[in-house]
Amino acid sequence: MDASPLCLLTVHAHPDDEASKGAPTLAKYHAEGVRTVLVCCTGGEEGDLQNPSLREPGQPFHGLTPEQDKALLAELRPHELARSAEIIGFDVVEMLGYRDSGMPDSESNQHPDCFHMAPLDEAVGRLVAIIRRERPQVIITYGDDQRGYLHPDHLRVHDISGPAFERAGEAAWYPELGEPWQPQKLYYSMWSKARLLAVHEGMIKHRGESPYEQDWLDRAGQDHRITTRIQVGDFLWARSGSLRAHATQVDPNEPWWFGLDDQQLADVYPWEDWILARSLVGEPSAEAIAAGELESDLFAGVRSAAVTP
Ligand SMILES: [Zn+2]
Numbered sequence: 001m002d003a004s005p006l007c008l009l010t011v012h013a014h015p016d017d018e019a020s021k022g023a024p025t026l027a028k029y030h031a032e033g034v035r036t037v038l039v040c041c042t043g044g045e046e047g048d049l050q051n052p053s054l055r056e057p058g059q060p061f062h063g064l065t066p067e068q069d070k071a072l073l074a075e076l077r078p079h080e081l082a083r084s085a086e087i088i089g090f091d092v093v094e095m096l097g098y099r100d101s102g103m104p105d106s107e108s109n110q111h112p113d114c115f116h117m118a119p120l121d122e123a124v125g126r127l128v129a130i131i132r133r134e135r136p137q138v139i140i141t142y143g144d145d146q147r148g149y150l151h152p153d154h155l156r157v158h159d160i161s162g163p164a165f166e167r168a169g170e171a172a173w174y175p176e177l178g179e180p181w182q183p184q185k186l187y188y189s190m191w192s193k194a195r196l197l198a199v200h201e202g203m204i205k206h207r208g209e210s211p212y213e214q215d216w217l218d219r220a221g222q223d224h225r226i227t228t229r230i231q232v233g234d235f236l237w238a239r240s241g242s243l244r245a246h247a248t249q250v251d252p253n254e255p256w257w258f259g260l261d262d263q264q265l266a267d268v269y270p271w272e273d274w275i276l277a278r279s280l281v282g283e284p285s286a287e288a289i290a291a292g293e294l295e296s297d298l299f300a301g302v303r304s305a306a307v308t309p
Pocket of ligand 1 (some may be wrong): 154
């Protein structure tokens, strides 16, 4: 019998990714009593100030040199992450301990402490140690198709998560890093085209314009890969609240983030969509998916196993 409490672990690249990807789903599971764990792989040291209002007179970034800018950002980002995680309802925040890799042609991309330079087995081992300690049944990570945003740290999150899912349960791997624990399901986060189109239409309806340009609308979707659709209409405050907590990274006047308020968003698209990438407890059949019968719970197949004596 597996008497372990339900636990959901999500792996992200930088502080603020937990706000923009899946925050309502995590808030929903936390509210239900599921233990929620955030793994943040880097400190986001290479981020820039994205909120111009913080440069106005009387604001913390007013009149700073680029060096002072960077130092203040490095000081503020951990606090923003802590506040965001508190709003969403993470029970635990674990830093994987790497440096932000920056973009491919930047100097920071060659920094010896950056995530993308770390030996793969070492980075996987750090995640395995957390998985064995926290014992999640379900892990969420980034997908194998990241054509929309090719940040080296985001690609790396994907690259370490599959091996960590496998190796955490294998005693032969990293015997010094804790008792083996085998997670049951691995999900990929994704932005569905259906959501994008619904939000685009909602923006036009409510604001008369949309920040999504034609090249966004023309992009090929991955919607045919969706296996799981979580109802999050009552939890969209977690998204808007955690995004606002990242004050240096998110412009509160940016329609891209805040063009629709929580209620308007709930009216146009009250779901988050997920791709079940691996499962040891069954998965929806191709026929069910084709018929639109998606999973509505990340713990489908896990709950029954967890309570059956
Ligand atoms: Zn990121």
